[in-house]
Amino acid sequence: MFIEPRVGNSSHIARRGWIEVICGSMFSGKTEELIRRLNRAKIAKQKVEIFKPAIDTRYHVEDVVSHNANAIRSTPVSFAHDMLLLGSSCDVVGIDEAQFFDDALMDVCVQLANSGIRVIAAGLDMDYLGKPFGPMPALMGVAEYVTKVHAVCMQCGDIASYSFRNAASAQKILLGETDSYEARCRHCFLEGMKGRS
Numbered sequence: 062m063f064i065e066p067r068v069g070n071s072s073h074i075a076r077r078g079w080i081e082v083i084c085g086s087m088f089s090g091k092t093e094e095l096i097r098r099l100n101r102a103k104i105a106k107q108k109v110e111i112f113k114p115a116i117d118t119r120y121h122v123e124d125v126v127s128h129n130a131n132a133i134r135s136t137p138v139s140f141a142h143d144m145l146l147l148g149s150s151c152d153v154v155g156i157d158e159a160q161f162f163d164d165a166l167m168d169v170c171v172q173l174a175n176s177g178i179r180v181i182a183a184g185l186d187m188d189y190l191g192k193p194f195g196p197m198p199a200l201m202g203v204a205e206y207v208t209k210v211h212a213v214c215m216q217c218g219d220i221a222s223y224s225f226r227n228a229a230s231a232q233k234i235l236l237g238e239t240d241s242y243e244a245r246c247r248h249c250f251l252e253g254m255k256g257r258s
C-alpha cells in the first residue's frame with residue numbers, strides 16, 4: 062500500500078509529502094511496522110531521519126527498539142518543533158512514541174508534509190484509562206493514511222486494543238513494559254477496570 066516517494070533530480074517529478082499514522086495499544090506492533098517502513102525507504106536510498114521523545118529511554122537512549130528487539134537509530138528530541146529544523150532536509154521523517162509529544166506535533170507534521178516530506182508517526186491512540194492520548198487524535202485527523210494495529214489479549218487471546226495498567230500509579234505517563242502493562246480486548250479491559258475509581 063505504501064509506495065516509496067519518488068525523489069530525484071528530474072524536474073518533472075514533484076516531491077510530494079504526506080502523513081502516515083500507525084496507532085494501537087502497547088505490544089500491537091507499532092514500532093515493528095514503523096521500522097519496516099523506514100527500512101524500505103532506506104533501501105530506496107531515501108534520506109531518513111527518526112525521532113523519538115527524549116523522555117522515552119526504556120530500552121536505549123538513542124535507538125527506537127521494538128518489544129521483540131528490532132532496532133533503528135534515532136534522535137531523541139524534547140519538543141515537536143525540534144523536528145522541523147532537524148528533519149527539514151530529509152525525504153522521510155519517522156516518529157516513534159508520538160503520544161508523548163506536545164500539542165505542536167500536528168502542526169509540525171503538517172509543515173513537514175507540506176514541504177514534501179513523507180512523515181510516518183507511530184503512537185498509542187489510547188492511554189491506560191482508554192482515553193485518547195495527547196496529540197494523537199489531532200494527528201490522525203490530518204493524516205492521509207491511518208493504520209490501526211492490534212495486539213493479542215493476554216487474558217482471552219482475542220484481538221486487543223487496550224493497554225491495561227497493572228501498576229498502582231495514576232499518572233498519565235508511566236514508562237514500562239510487561240512489568241506494568243498488558244494488552245487487553247475491550248471485554249477484559251472493562252473487567253479489569255471494574256472496582257477502580
Ligand SMILES: Nc1ncnc2c1ncn2[C@@H]1O[C@H](COP(=O)(O)OP(=O)(O)O)[C@@H](O)[C@H]1O
Nearest residue numbers: 087088089090091092093127128129212213244
Ligand atoms: N500481547 C501481545 N500481543 C502481540 N504481541 C506481543 C504481545 N506481547 C508481546 N508481544 C511482542 O511484541 C511485538 C511487537 O512489539 P512492538 O512493535 O514494540 O509493539 P508496540 O510498539 O506496538 O508496543 C510482537 O511482535 C511480539 O513479539
Ligand SMILES: Cc1cn([C@H]2C[C@H](O)[C@@H](COP(=O)(O)O)O2)c(=O)[nH]c1=O
Nearest residue numbers: 086087088188189224233234235236237
Ligand atoms: C498506556 C500507557 C503507556 N504509557 C507508556 C508505557 C510505555 O513506556 C509507552 C508505550 O510504549 P509502546 O511502544 O507503545 O509499547 O507508553 C504511558 O506512559 N501511559 C499510558 O497510559
Ligand SMILES: [Zn+2]
Nearest residue numbers: 214217246249
Ligand atoms: Zn480479552
